[in-house]
Amino acid sequence: MDSLTPEKRSWNMSRIKGRDTKPELIIRSLLHRRGFRFKLSDKTLPGRPDILLPKYKVAIFINGCFWHRNTGCKQATTPKSRVEFWNDKFKQNQERDKKNLSVLKKSGWLPLVIWECEIKADAAAVSKISDVLMKCPVIARGAA
Secondary structure: OOOOOHHHHHHHHHOOOOOOOHHHHHHHHHHHHOOOOOEEOOOOOOOOOOEEEOOOOEEEEEEOHHHHOOOOOOOOOOOOOOHHHHHHHHHHHHHHHHHHHHHHHHOOOEEEEEEHHHHOOHHHHHHHHHHHHHOOHHHHOOOO
16 A cells, blocks of 8 residues: 555656666766766667767666666565556566667667666776777777
8 A cells, every 4th residue: 555645656756857867977977087978868769878979889778776677686676556557567668678779789779778776886887888888899999
């Protein structure tokens, strides 16, 4: 049973931001400090990646562990009320994410998913991004 009134729950949910979240700002700051220049969410690409590195054709998604169901993360909990609704919602999110990543790959982009819990350990997120970018042809040729 939900302990909040429908109006209060609606108000809470309306405060959940879709862009310029704290994890996004952290990753943008890390990239900028390392000299990478990027674009913010492009509505024309599948899944609307949070950060684009057009020079490297890398699309970065910064996913919340709760909404996108990071396997094994303690933040990927399921609410106790309306369990069936939430399970369907999470399943749809995961299927949509999988489809969007596939379409991006087919169109020549390299999609990279950074999980919210990885960002809390700066080194893990930076290492993941660096590993992917070092494999990009532009960097391999020494144009970074």
